[in-house]
Amino acid sequence: MNEGILIVLSGFSGAGKGTLVKELLKAYDNYALSISMTTRTPRAGELDGREYFFTSKEVFEEKIAQNGFIEYAEYCGNYYGTPRDYVERQLADGKDVILEIEIQGMRKVKQMFPKMLPLFVTPPDAKELKRRLQGRGTESGEAIAGRLKAAVRESEGIEDYEYIVVNDDLGACVKEIHSLVQAAKRSPARNEAFIDHIREELKLLSKGE
Numbered sequence: 001m002n003e004g005i006l007i008v009l010s011g012f013s014g015a016g017k018g019t020l021v022k023e024l025l026k027a028y029d030n031y032a033l034s035i036s037m038t039t040r041t042p043r044a045g046e047l048d049g050r051e052y053f054f055t056s057k058e059v060f061e062e063k064i065a066q067n068g069f070i071e072y073a074e075y076c077g078n079y080y081g082t083p084r085d086y087v088e089r090q091l092a093d094g095k096d097v098i099l100e101i102e103i104q105g106m107r108k109v110k111q112m113f114p115k116m117l118p119l120f121v122t123p124p125d126a127k128e129l130k131r132r133l134q135g136r137g138t139e140s141g142e143a144i145a146g147r148l149k150a151a152v153r154e155s156e157g158i159e160d161y162e163y164i165v166v167n168d169d170l171g172a173c174v175k176e177i178h179s180l181v182q183a184a185k186r187s188p189a190r191n192e193a194f195i196d197h198i199r200e201e202l203k204l205l206s207k208g209e
């Protein structure tokens with residue numbers, strides 16, 4: 001009953017997903033984070049291979065052609081994609097793999113992995129989102145306006161997620177995500193092999209074998 005699951009963490013840009021994931025990885029050892037590839041330019045403080053694999057449009061499109069992504073999407077004028085190799089290896093290893101991706105990507109992942117757990121992270125209210133985007137201090141007013149517009153579109157898709165996580169108190173939010181993952185891993189839909197096995201065993205036992 002200990003197979004790893006795929007977790008998709010989406011949420012408005014500025015909702016604090018990055019920090020949440022960092023803390024989650026620090027606090028528990030069952031998680032592996034997929035590092036995406038993007039054509040966006042790095043923000044101050046971001047490192048290639050840590051936040052993202054930063055690359056050119058040409059290299060990204062080559063990788064698309066080679067079926068190297070589980071999913072990819074265009075967001076605010078840049079490509080973002082989930083490299084296939086790492087995710088498949090970690091899942092096979094029994095890790096709970098986190099994809100920090102937006103909603104178009106989540107929908108594609110859902111088609112391929114119907115048992116994945118989609119979580120939506122949001123700040124307590126819209127004003128707080130704007131404050132966090134401005135507080136980051138790494139983007140122009142124009143980029144922030146673009147991200148707020150994207151948030152309006154993204155809010156239309158919240159019902160496609162299994163749970164909403166309100167990121168108000170960081171520590172509490174990390175614990176809550178971990179609890180949701182643990183609960184999801186106990187759902188019958190995610191334990192078909194276990195259920196089949198115990199049914200077979202019960203049948204044999206009831207026949208006295």
Ligand code: 5GP
Nearest residue numbers: 013036072073075080081082100101102105
């Ligand atoms: P940012 O530029 O703020 O780092 O990311 C912009 C959006 O792209 C965020 O919503 C983030 O979750 C999403 N994103 C990051 N990596 C991927 C990816 O590999 N695939 C998809 N579909 N979205 C991603």
